[in-house]
Amino acid sequence: MNFDWTPEQEALRKEVRDFIRENMTKRLGGEMGEEMEEGADRERSRALRKKIGEKGWLAISWPKEYGGQGGDRMSQYIVEEEFARVGMGVGGGGSGAGAILGAGTEEQKRYFVPKVIAGEMSFCLGFTEPQGGADLAGLQCRAVRDGDFYTINGQKMFTSGAHNATHIYLMARTDPAAERHRGITILLVPMDTPGITVRPLWTVQNDPPAPPGTTYGMGRTNEVFFEDVRVPISCRLGDENMGWFIGAQGLNLDRVGASRYLISVHMDEDIINWAKESDLGGYSVKDDPAVRDKLAELWIEAQVCRLMTMRSMSIVQRDQDFTYEGSAEKVMAPEHGVTASEAISQILGPYAQLLNGSEGAVESGIYAHNLMGAFQSGINHGSVQIMRDQVARRGLGMPRG
Ligand SMILES: Cc1cc2nc3c(=O)[nH]c(=O)nc-3n(C[C@H](O)[C@H](O)[C@H](O)COP(=O)(O)OP(=O)(O)OC[C@H]3O[C@@H](n4cnc5c(N)ncnc54)[C@H](O)[C@@H]3O)c2cc1C
Structure with missing residues (x-):
C-alpha cells in the first residue's frame, strides 16, 4: 500500500x-x-x-x-x-447536494447541482425538531399530499444557515400510520415559500463573537416554522415515504471528506504551530517536555483520523457503499477535536479562559472559543453516541442498543 x-x-x-x-x-x-x-x-x-x-x-x-x-x-x-x-x-458538497445526485430526477440534478457548485444556491438541513434530534425517526413535521402539492406544517430546530440558504432539505412525515422509518419524505423547499418563518437561535459563540478561524465559531443557528407551506410534488427527492434512506445516504456522504476531517484536526495543527512560536511572558511552552509529549500524542491521533478519511475517500473513489466507516470517522475526529482543545487549555492555564476582546487573550481567544465549539462537533450531524451504535451494529454485527 x-x-x-x-x-x-x-x-x-x-x-x-x-x-x-x-x-x-x-x-x-x-x-x-x-x-x-x-x-x-x-x-x-x-x-x-x-x-x-x-x-x-x-x-x-x-x-x-x-x-x-x-x-x-x-x-x-x-x-x-x-x-x-x-x-x-x-x-x-454541502448538506444534501450529494443526495440529489444520488436520488434526484434528471431535471432536479440539472436544476440544483450546477447552482450549488457555483455557490448560487445553498441548502440548510431541516432534520432536527424540538422534541429530539438523536431520535430522528420520531420526527413530527407533517407534509400532507393534496393532488400535485404537499402542505407542510411543523417546526425544525438547530437549522444552521437557514437565514442564508435558498432552500431547505426537509425531512417531513408523509405517512403517520407507517412504521417510523418508512413514513418519511424529503422535500427540497425554497426558503422564500410563503408560510416559512426563520427565528434566530443564538449559540455560546455569539457573545463575544468568536474570532475568524474558530472551529464551530458560528454565533447563530435557527428555528424554522412551517405554517400551511404549499409546495409542488416536483420538490420531492426520490419516492414518497423513502426519505429516511435517502437522507441517511446524504448524511453519510457529508460526513466524510476534507472539511469534516480538518474541522477537528486543524485545531491541533494550529496548536503545534503556535507552540513552536509561543512566548507567554518569557515562557516558551515548547521547552516543557510534558507539553511536547502531549503534542506528539495528539499528532499520532490526528494521523489515525487522517487514515480513516483516506479509507472513506477510497470507498467513494471505488463507488462502494459505506456501512459503518463514515460513522467511525464521525466518532474519531470530533473526539480528537475535543481532546486537542482540552490539551491546549491545560497548556495555556489561566490564559485559556480569555475570550475574544479580553486583554491578554492568546490569538484573539481562538483556543478558548475552539474549546467551546469542539463539544458541538460530537453532537451535530449525528452524535458520537448514535455513531458508536451504528459502528457496533453495522460494523460488528451487534444487536441494536
Ligand atoms: C450548533 C449545532 C448546529 C446544528 N445544526 C443542525 C442543522 O443544521 N440541521 C439539523 O437538522 N440539525 C442540526 N443540529 C442538531 C443536531 O443534529 C442534534 O443536536 C443532534 O442530533 C442531537 O439531538 P438533540 O440535540 O435533540 O439531543 P437529544 O436527541 O435529546 O440527545 C441528547 C443526548 O443523548 C444522546 N442519545 C440520545 N438517544 C440516544 C441513544 N439511543 N443511544 C445513545 N445515546 C443517545 C445523544 O447522543 C445526545 O448526546 C445542530 C446542533 C448543534 C448543536
Whole structure:
C-alpha cells in the first residue's frame, strides 16, 4: 500500500496553496464569515468562487453534465483540504447536494447541482425538531399530499444557515400510520415559500463573537416554522415515504471528506504551530517536555483520523457503499477535536479562559472559543453516541442498543 501523493497531486496542492496565498487573507476570511452570519449579500465570496471556478477547482469529481469537472476524488480532496484550512468549502458538497445526485430526477440534478457548485444556491438541513434530534425517526413535521402539492406544517430546530440558504432539505412525515422509518419524505423547499418563518437561535459563540478561524465559531443557528407551506410534488427527492434512506445516504456522504476531517484536526495543527512560536511572558511552552509529549500524542491521533478519511475517500473513489466507516470517522475526529482543545487549555492555564476582546487573550481567544465549539462537533450531524451504535451494529454485527 502506498500512501504517497503522485507528483501531479503534489503539483496541484502547490498550485492551490499559491493561489490561496495570493487571493485570500485572514481578514478576507473574517469578512466572508461575517457576511454569512449576517445573511448579507455574499459579494466577496461570489467573486472569489468565480476565480476558483475559472481554475477548474470547483467540484472536481462531480459529473461534467451537472457542473463538475468529471475528475478524480483524490484531486478534489486536495483542493478541498487546502481551502478548508482557510475556512472555505469548495467541494461542491454541502448538506444534501450529494443526495440529489444520488436520488434526484434528471431535471432536479440539472436544476440544483450546477447552482450549488457555483455557490448560487445553498441548502440548510431541516432534520432536527424540538422534541429530539438523536431520535430522528420520531420526527413530527407533517407534509400532507393534496393532488400535485404537499402542505407542510411543523417546526425544525438547530437549522444552521437557514437565514442564508435558498432552500431547505426537509425531512417531513408523509405517512403517520407507517412504521417510523418508512413514513418519511424529503422535500427540497425554497426558503422564500410563503408560510416559512426563520427565528434566530443564538449559540455560546455569539457573545463575544468568536474570532475568524474558530472551529464551530458560528454565533447563530435557527428555528424554522412551517405554517400551511404549499409546495409542488416536483420538490420531492426520490419516492414518497423513502426519505429516511435517502437522507441517511446524504448524511453519510457529508460526513466524510476534507472539511469534516480538518474541522477537528486543524485545531491541533494550529496548536503545534503556535507552540513552536509561543512566548507567554518569557515562557516558551515548547521547552516543557510534558507539553511536547502531549503534542506528539495528539499528532499520532490526528494521523489515525487522517487514515480513516483516506479509507472513506477510497470507498467513494471505488463507488462502494459505506456501512459503518463514515460513522467511525464521525466518532474519531470530533473526539480528537475535543481532546486537542482540552490539551491546549491545560497548556495555556489561566490564559485559556480569555475570550475574544479580553486583554491578554492568546490569538484573539481562538483556543478558548475552539474549546467551546469542539463539544458541538460530537453532537451535530449525528452524535458520537448514535455513531458508536451504528459502528457496533453495522460494523460488528451487534444487536441494536
Ligand atoms: C450548533 C449545532 C448546529 C446544528 N445544526 C443542525 C442543522 O443544521 N440541521 C439539523 O437538522 N440539525 C442540526 N443540529 C442538531 C443536531 O443534529 C442534534 O443536536 C443532534 O442530533 C442531537 O439531538 P438533540 O440535540 O435533540 O439531543 P437529544 O436527541 O435529546 O440527545 C441528547 C443526548 O443523548 C444522546 N442519545 C440520545 N438517544 C440516544 C441513544 N439511543 N443511544 C445513545 N445515546 C443517545 C445523544 O447522543 C445526545 O448526546 C445542530 C446542533 C448543534 C448543536
